Amino acid sequence: xxxxxxxAMKSLGSDDARIVDLSTSTLRELNGALHALNATNETLWRVxxxxxxxxxxxxVDAPVTIEIDGHVGYYCGGMNKQARIxxxxxAGVGVAENMMSGSVHVTGDASQAAGATGNGGLLxxxxxxxxxxxxxxxxxxxxxxxxxxHMSAFMAQAGSLVVLGDAGEALGDSLYEAKLFVRGSxxxxxxxxxxxxxxxxxxxLLAAKLEAAGLAGEVDLGEFRxxxxxxxxxxxxxxxxxxx
Amino acid sequence: xxxxxxxxxxxxxxxxxFDDYTLSEIRRAAxxxxxxIRGAGAKRKVPHFDDLLFLGASMSRYPLEGYRERCxxxxxxxxxxxxxxxxxxxxxxxAGMSFGSLSANAKEALGRGASAMGTSTTTGDGGMTQxxxxxxxxxxxxxxxxxxxxxxxxxxxxxxxxxxxGQGAKPGGGGxxxxxxxxxxxxxxxxxxxxxxxxxxxxxPDWTGPDDLEIKIGELREITDWEKPIYVKVGAARPYYxxxxxxxxxxxxxxxxxxxxxxxxxxxxxxxxVGIPTLAAVRQAVKALQDLxxxxxxxxxxxxxxxxxxxxxxxxxxxxxxxAIGTAALVALGDNDPRYAAEYEAxxxxxxxxxxxxxxxxxxxxxxxxxxxxxxxxPVAAGxxxxxxxxxxxxxxxxxxxxxxxxxxxxxEPDDLVALTIEAAAMANVxxxxxxxxxxxxxxx
Numbered sequence: 031x032x033x034x035x036x037x038a039m040k041s042l043g044s045d046d047a048r049i050v051d052l053s054t055s056t057l058r059e060l061n062g063a064l065h066a067l068n069a070t071n072e073t074l075w076r077v078x079x080x081x082x083x084x085x086x087x088x089x090v091d092a093p094v095t096i097e098i099d100g101h102v103g104y105y106c107g108g109m110n111k112q113a114r115i116x117x118x119x120x121a122g123v124g125v126a127e128n129m130m131s132g133s134v135h136v137t138g139d140a141s142q143a144a145g146a147t148g149n150g151g152l153l154x155x156x157x158x159x160x161x162x163x164x165x166x167x168x169x170x171x172x173x174x175x176x177x178x179x180h181m182s183a184f185m186a187q188a189g190s191l192v193v194l195g196d197a198g199e200a201l202g203d204s205l206y207e208a209k210l211f212v213r214g215s216x217x218x219x220x221x222x223x224x225x226x227x228x229x230x231x232x233x234x235l236l237a238a239k240l241e242a243a244g245l246a247g248e249v250d251l252g253e254f255r256x257x258x259x260x261x262x263x264x265x266x267x268x269x270x271x272x273x274x
Numbered sequence: 275x276x277x278x279x280x281x282x283x284x285x286x287x288x289x290x291x292f293d294d295y296t297l298s299e300i301r302r303a304a305x306x307x308x309x310x311i312r313g314a315g316a317k318r319k320v321p322h323f324d325d326l327l328f329l330g331a332s333m334s335r336y337p338l339e340g341y342r343e344r345c346x347x348x349x350x351x352x353x354x355x356x357x358x359x360x361x362x363x364x365x366x367x368x369a370g371m372s373f374g375s376l377s378a379n380a381k382e383a384l385g386r387g388a389s390a391m392g393t394s395t396t397t398g399d400g401g402m403t404q405x406x407x408x409x410x411x412x413x414x415x416x417x418x419x420x421x422x423x424x425x426x427x428x429x430x431x432x433x434x435x436x437x438x439x440g441q442g443a444k445p446g447g448g449g450x451x452x453x454x455x456x457x458x459x460x461x462x463x464x465x466x467x468x469x470x471x472x473x474x475x476x477x478x479p480d481w482t483g484p485d486d487l488e489i490k491i492g493e494l495r496e497i498t499d500w501e502k503p504i505y506v507k508v509g510a511a512r513p514y515y516x517x518x519x520x521x522x523x524x525x526x527x528x529x530x531x532x533x534x535x536x537x538x539x540x541x542x543x544x545x546x547x548v549g550i551p552t553l554a555a556v557r558q559a560v561k562a563l564q565d566l567x568x569x570x571x572x573x574x575x576x577x578x579x580x581x582x583x584x585x586x587x588x589x590x591x592x593x594x595x596x597x598a599i600g601t602a603a604l605v606a607l608g609d610n611d612p613r614y615a616a617e618y619e620a621x622x623x624x625x626x627x628x629x630x631x632x633x634x635x636x637x638x639x640x641x642x643x644x645x646x647x648x649x650x651x652x653p654v655a656a657g658x659x660x661x662x663x664x665x666x667x668x669x670x671x672x673x674x675x676x677x678x679x680x681x682x683x684x685x686x687e688p689d690d691l692v693a694l695t696i697e698a699a700a701m702a703n704v705x706x707x708x709x710x711x712x713x714x715x716x717x718x719x
Contacts, residue, residue, distance in 0.1 A: 061496045084489045089426050089497030105480070105493040109426040123489075124480035128424055143480035147421040149465070165479040166421060168465040185475060187465045206466060264470040265453060266308070 047097070048072045053079040057086065064113075067092040082122065087115050090132075104141075107134040110151060126153045129170055142179070145172045148189065154243045161198065164191045167208055173243035183210050184220065192239050194249060202257050210257040211236050213249070222263045228256045299542075310542040311450065313375075313631030313641065314601060315443045315534040315578065320551040322534070322579055323588040325698030326691050327707060330677045338676040345672040346682040349596045351573045352434060352503020352526040355495065359503055359526075360412055360433050362596065363392025364668045365683055366586060369531070369577050369600035370416045370436065370507070372398025374451050374460040375538030375631065376604075378405055380640040382653040383607050385409030387660025391668070396436060396598075398538075399449040399474055401463045402428040409657075414505065417494065419448060420474030422464040426497055434527075435494055436505040437487070439478075439516075442535030442578045445509030445549045448476035450539040454634040457643045484519040491524040505529050510555035510578065511548075517562035521572050529598065530559045532578025536601040538641065539632030552578035552589075554701040557688075560593030569593065583670020590671070591686035592702060599667075606663035607656040608638045 050060045060077065064087060077098040080086055087096050088108035098106070101119040111130040120138035129148040136144075139157035146162065148170025155163075158176035162184055169189045177195030184200070186208030196214035203220020209232070210223075219225075228236075233251050240249055288294065299310065331337035338345060352359035368388045373381050375398060382405050388395045394412035401423015402415055415432030417424065429435065440446060451460070451472045461468040481490045491504055506520035507529035520528045532552025537545065556576050563569040576589045577598035589597045601609075610618075612625040617637035621630065631641035639651035675683045678690045692707040693699035699706040700713035710716070 057496065058500070062499060065499060085493040085496040088493050091426065104486070104489045108493050109429070109497055111426060123486070127480050128421060128426075130425055146480040147424065149425065162479065166475065168421070184479075206470075264467070266471050 047074040047076040049076045049078060051078040052081060052083060057083050060086070061088060064090045064092070064096070067094060080119070084122070087113065090115070101138070110134060120157070126151070126170070129153065139176070145170050148172070152242050158195065164189075164208070167191065171239050171242065173239055173245070177214065180217070181220070183208055186210070190235065190239055192236065192243070202259070204263065205259040207259065209235065211254045212257065213253045216257070219257065222260050223257055224260045226256045226258045228254065232256050311452075311539055311632055312542050312545070312629040313537060313539050314545070314629040315536040316546050318546055320533065321553050321695065321697045321701055322551060323553060323585045325553070325694045326588050326702055326704065327694060328587070328591070328674055328678060328690050329692060331679050335679045337679050338681060340673065340676055343676065344681060345676050347668055347672060349573070349684070351596070354526045354572055355524065356501060356503040356526050357499075358501045360394065362394060362412065364664060365590060365596040365671070366580075366664055366667050367393050367575065367596055367598045368395040368603055369535070369598040370396035370398045370414070370438065371600055372400040372538065373403045373406060374398070374400040374455060374464070374643070375641060377639060377642055377648040377651065378403065379648050379651040379653045380604070380607060380656070381406045382409045383651065383656035383660060384603060386653060386657025387603075387606070387664060390657065390661040391664040393664065394433065400460065402431070407431055418474070419476060419478045420464070421479070422474065429494070430498055432502060434503040434505060435498070436507050436529065437491065437494070438507045440509035440511070441507065441537060442509045442531035442533050442549055442552070443537035444540045444544045445511040446476060447540055447544050449474035450632065452539065452632045455632070455643045460643060484523045487523040503527055505575070507531060510550045510552060513555040513558040514562045517559040517574070518566060521563065521566055521568050525572060527573045527575060528559065529575040529577065530555050532576070534579030535577050551701075552576060553698060556589060556592040556594060557701065557703045563593070570595070583667045584674060586667050586671040587674040587683065587686055588691065590683050591690050592688060595684065602663070603660055604640055606660045607640055608651060608659070609636070609640050611638055614638055
């Protein structure tokens with residue numbers, strides 16, 4: 031343990047949670063302590079009174095569980111590696127942005143750009159996600175139990191976005207190779223995004239993502255539709271100019 | 275009936291408006307239906323540092339001895355918030371250029387040359403390569419809208435982070451790398467299918483505006499434990515407000531890139547018609563820093579059309595802390611070298627004019643991913659050329675500084691300068707040569 035000396039938290043023993051109260055500890059103290067973790071026995075952290083602070087548990091690279099009791103601001107769990115982060119509340123802009131691995135679970139709603147540019151790991155949002163969910167995603171898996179806002183999966187490169195509710199306007203605009211599954215309605219598809227056939231391998235992929243999100247057997251795979259890139263904009267051609 | 279052979283005739287006259295270049299572009303557009311894409315920066319003539327002169331020493335100032343008295347050139351960047359500011363030996367840095375747009379050998383050569391002279395290089399849109407990290411003693415990692423290759427490990431390996439809002443060649447435009455240069459390695463680094471035309475985003479995916487940027491910078495500082503200097507780079511457009519907002523957002527360093535600054539590829543119309551010249555941007559940026567009481571506390575790097583030590587000295591005299599070079603560094607490596615004249619001609623161009631960097635057919639092996647062409651560039655020899663060039667820039671800048679009686683190049687000041695044109699006097703906020711008139715400031719000749 032190499033936390034700062036001012037860190038106002040208590041250890042309840044090796045099997046218990048390490049508690050950090052952000053009404054008495056600073057964000058820097060929390061993140062500094064989380065960054066100092068290597069081979070640690072302190073595998074369960076509980077963060078109290080997050081009060082919408084930004085960048086909580088950003089840049090963690092350790093196989094620990096971090097439970098945050100309350101609402102978080104922007105970029106919670108940003109660039110996460112390995113850690114399992116649970117937000118018992120709502121999340122601000124860019125939750126789990128650029129995540130590499132591990133998981134982030136938001137029990138409430140998420141604001142814009144949830145999971146933006148994520149390279150890996152799993153982001154689960156129990157509520158709704160706002161606009162641009164999964165923008166420029168690069169391999170992350172995102173499961174939203176509610177609905178997503180407009181321009182979700184904009185320029186999404188890789189990974190999968192699973193939406194149990196509805197999708198807003200311009201889903202998957204300028205999509206690359208990310209795979210999109212939506213159970214409800216889609217207000218409109220963005221440029222170069224089309225509905226695609228749901229084959230067995232896609233059903234298997236969807237089932238795996240739902241299982242990872244704790245939804246195995248709870249949702250009928252047959253209710254989902256698959257969307258992907260038509261790949262017509264991969265090479266600029268003057269005849270496609272009206273698509274841009 | 276007149277005898278046509280004996281009637282005086284005027285010479286054939288081409289239009290100044292519809293000149294040969296313009297006509298050729300109309301024909302090209304009519305034939306292809308697509309705008310012209312090219313590399314490099316603005317090629318049109320704009321007010322520049324050539325329009326300024328140093329006054330040197332005279333009765334009221336005495337100079338320093340050229341070969342005996344010291345004239346320091348070091349610059350420290352990131353003193354505002356970063357725990358680990360970076361110190362460069364010379365006030366000339368290498369601007370952001372991506373692996374992908376440049377060959378691996380070119381990136382290595384930039385690292386070798388810059389490191390030999392004690393200065394930094396900068397990654398580009400496409401992530402950090404091991405070669406680049408290995409050969410650059412001081413490496414600035416760009417944080418771009420595309421976030422290609424972005425990861426926390428490389429972020430922590432960097433010596434500084436540059437949040438790119440825009441660049442001088444295309445303020446408001448995103449990156450462009452066409453399929454010819456998307457090799458398997460480039461594609462893998464960017465998580466894209468090989469061979470596709472890649473257009474990266476023009477704005478960041480998870481923040482909009484200076485209030486968000488402040489939060490984003492806060493996150494980057496948290497992830498890197500407040501160690502790294504964080505730069506904010508803007509294309510020269512509204513430099514007074516952009517600089518002020520970058521300071522407000524928490525930048526340690528502001529980078530202002532004028533319209534002469536190069537790009538790997540973008541539309542010619544963008545390069546030539548959006549943004550303002552470097553000369554017009556420097557004083558505005560400096561004024562913003564001064565008005566906020568942050569001049570020299572937040573450092574200013576100026577780029578776009580820096581070619582020689584006089585340009586460096588002029589930028590510093592106007593208030594910059596350092597300059598960055600891109601195009602000039604590529605030329606030092608061997609870009610547009612006349613020894614490849616025949617090959618440039620085969621590409622329909624000539625040495626000095628070759629700017630189809632996006633096509634990946636660079637005879638000099640710099641703006642290409644073709645293994646055979648790339649092999650033409652010896653990174654050790656090219657790195658040495660860059661080091662030599664950086665040394666000359668520094669020596670020239672010192673020569674001027676000593677002539678003005680300065681023991682550090684940062685002691686150069688606007689009072690050392692006059693302008694040759696009214697436009698330059700107005701932009702640089704220095705007197706027209708031979709007068710005390712600064713347009714917009716006073717009315718006295």
